[in-house]
Amino acid sequence: MKKMNVESFNLDHTKVAAPYIRLAGTSEGEHGDVIYKYDIRFCQPNKEHMDMPALHSIEHLMAENIRNHHDRVVDLSPMGCQTGFYLSVLNDDDKNGIENVMEKTLNDVLEAKEVPACNEVQCGWAASHSLEGAKEIAQKMLADRNEWGTVFAE
Numbered sequence: 001m002k003k004m005n006v007e008s009f010n011l012d013h014t015k016v017a018a019p020y021i022r023l024a025g026t027s028e029g030e031h032g033d034v035i036y037k038y039d040i041r042f043c044q045p046n047k048e049h050m051d052m053p054a055l056h057s058i059e060h061l062m063a064e065n066i067r068n069h070h071d072r073v074v075d076l077s078p079m080g081c082q083t084g085f086y087l088s089v090l091n092d093d094d095k096n097g098i099e100n101v102m103e104k105t106l107n108d109v110l111e112a113k114e115v116p117a118c119n120e121v122q123c124g125w126a127a128s129h130s131l132e133g134a135k136e137i138a139q140k141m142l143a144d145r146n147e148w149g150t151v152f153a154e
């Protein structure tokens with residue numbers, strides 16, 4: 001297959017074993033700072049996906065809470081295929097550390113009483129949320145915590 005510009009377009013999605021956390025790419029600035037982009041895959045590609053309201057709510061919850069556990073988060077955003085998220089952090093190539101940060105962040109989701117910023121002032125589709133669904137996603141991801149380090153099926 002022709003090599004494409006987007007890193008994940010060169011990933012064989014039939015070979016991965018979700019859930020996992022994978023370093024998807026790096027970008028280095030002229031002063032040596034490096035942005036590390038992680039593929040946080042919750043669902044097995046083309047077998048399962050997250051429903052939009054639940055995905056949207058877990059996005060809000062993780063985006064807000066992860067910054068309590070890591071002080072160099074650039075971005076955390078959902079994939080359009082609804083199977084995972086991209087997490088970009090500055091100067092942090094410690095994948096085990098990222099796994100621990102994700103574990104803490106997902107535990108915050110389980111304990112949440114409400115979805116932060118789910119109103120028409122702070123969000124672009126405030127009607128599309130599910131706290132219950134977000135918790136189900138977090139629960140499922142945490143249940144497979146010991147598999148996050150394995151990206152490819154044996």
Ligand SMILES: [Zn+2]
Pocket residue numbers: 056060122123124125126
């Ligand atoms: Zn929103």
